[in-house]
Amino acid sequence: MPIAIKMPALSPTMEEGTLAKWLVKVGDKVSSGDIMAEIETDKATMEFEAVDEGIIAEISVPEGTEGVKVGTVIATLAEEGEDLSKAKAPAAEVAKTAPAPVAAPAPASTPAPAKAAPATVAKSAGDRVIASPLAKRIAAERGVDLAGIKGSGPNGRIVRADVEGAKPGAVPAGASAVAAHAPAAAQDFGIPHVEEKLSGMRKTIARRLTESKQQVPHIYLTVDIRLDALLKLRAELNSALEARGVKLSVNDMLIKALAQALLQVPSCNVQFTGDTLLKFSRADISVAVSIPGGLITPIVADAGNKSISTIASEMKDLAARAREGKLAPHEYQGGTASLSNMGMYGIKQFEAIINPPQAMIMAIGAGEKRPYVIDDSLQIATVMSATGSFDHRAIDGADGAAFMKAFKELVEKPLGLVA
Template sequence: MPTPILMPALSPTMEEGTLAKWHVKEGDEVHSGDVIAEIETDKATMEVEAVDEGRIGKLLVAEGTENVPVNQPIALLLGEGETAEALKEAAAPVAPPPSPPPSAPKEAAAVESKIRTASPAPRPAEPAAQAARPAEAGRIFASPLARRIAKEKGVDLAAIEGSGPRGRIVKADVEAAKPGMVTRRPAPLAAAPGAPAPAIDPRAFYEKGSYDEIALDSMRRTIARRLTQAMQEIPHFYLTVDCQLDELLRIRKDLNAKSEGDVKLSVNDFVIRAAALALMKVPDVNVSFAGNALLRHHHADIGIAVALEHGLITPIIRAAETKGLAEISAEARELAERAREKKLKPDEFEGGSFSISNLGMFGIKHFTAVINPPQAAIIAVGRGEERPVVRNGKVEVATMMTVTMSCDHRAIDGALGARFLEAFKAFVEYPPSMLL
């Protein structure tokens, strides 16, 4: 029977995507690893590789189709020895479940009411592998290539949990298995719930024709959903500190003057480095709240907010504590450029342990930022500006920068957040400590 090629979930939060381009046509032979399509998500455009060998029997979704749900079949792959006749069987419609007889609507309503009363809470969803391979069917879902390799290696397919769509066993699963070995894969992350519609529809307050209605694209819908979820689920609190920048600006000027390459350090590069070192000094801030546990991260994986035309994205500098200012500067610039071109891979913007949002270049002095799940903190960085400060009873002028930290109170208490900002401020105000 033809193997369905499904719309892949290219990130834990992806629910739908746009099939931007096919790299194959009906009748083409494909092998594992061949690029078969390009998929656009709200954040990036990515190539999709084949996981099985075979021949493209039918393309079910046309190029340019938007809002294709994850796990919807987008093509059918014919296996070894299968002909186009097999496509008819695959395309046969599934019979709908029988409806209750018209003579018993009251009885059906009563049964439905009893079910609701007896089961007020929904049952947890079955693992993907179990849902894809129901016990009553007794069928093992595996690609033809995986079956052939399993037979040659003497591997029992029943002992393998597949990593393919809907728990299907693919070539890589069999190659990684040993006879009698049971392989495990982590349970998929649950998708974030959709953002609720506003309680008050603003259209009711304005005369039709007095405004233009602009439909939300996939990026703005995702931002709306995730930020609504973050503000509803994460108890935010805020801490603010002022950092003096005069020494940092002097050192930055000297380093840029002596730089022989194209790298020119920005204030934000120093901020990233200072935040990374502060996370290592106060590791209890470098965490994620996981319900019944805190995940303390080994590295400072710092997301940097990048403004796009219709939204924003936070590409991540991994293990930033291990990188010098020049390396951070080059990587931040390269990530930002690819982010604007929608060329980032999911692992370059998903996850992270901490974020920085800097609006200083727009003249913003102070603001607060929304925490980016699954992280537990973010700092909002304002512009550096000359301000009067009092030292030893005298008024002096210094270049100051206001930084506000948003904390997840489930994971970070006020004193802990204050210790982090104290460490961060010390690094910013004495930059030589960052270079050690």
């Protein structure tokens, strides 16, 4: 009996992907565990393994096809001895994954001003939408406006099923979705140019960062930090680790400092979920890595309790696989805070956009020689500027200031990072 091979969900939030490359062809025999195809998600290119054993009877979706929905039949597997010419995907499976017909829009000249009763949306006395944390996370990932959804949970609470059944970009009746989501019309004015189609990653970055700036009230706090002691310690550690083939970067030490600061000031190691606050007991640091076509943030899990040499080894591996598009979903999804370092480009200071659903990100500028007052005298020191961006819904200014103070002290007295 033919077996339908469907587009897999390679991450919890994946809805569609690009079938980048087939590694098998019709007539090939495959066994469980064989690599059949390469599939591009919005973050990485991942290998798709065969689950069943058989012979490829049909390839329904050619390689290079974009926007293939999860669950779509992409190929058919025939059992050994079965006639390949007759082995087709079961009709029920094809019907299940076929795109639904789109209704034609009503003519503009004959509007039908029907007056529909407004949907009952769960709101508190403060006009706040009531939804479960999971429903809010899924809504943010899919671009769904909770204000336009009728909740089916207790007291009208919006739950996961309500969000999954809603269309992305859904807005309350009477609101204009066009103004909020329509892209700006191209205006080249005859200037020579090349039109480049946005990748799935770039589209996701654009959507998530727009949502972050629109929905998350950012507060920015900056401190100047002396790096001389940290640079001296780094040189000594690298000398001691040379025989092991380990070389520490300043960024590795800053990852450790950020994680320890979060553990020292746990009020900043949190996540805002609307009606609850998640307080984390472990510091998982997402580190911004630039890759062709965008940015990805591999995660150093439990960085506060790892040695700097372990962090350095992990980051070297994670960054290399990130640039190859070979990270597994759990290696870039999650994290309790982020670190973005643009010092290598000579950037003195910048303010990073928070990576939802996290509540803070640390932006690191370049270390440079500056006049600096030391022991009441003007001297020259290596100084960098660090700016923390905080979600003001979850983190008060005083807590953010305490965190920046802790981070500064850990960097300026770096022996605490190896204790």
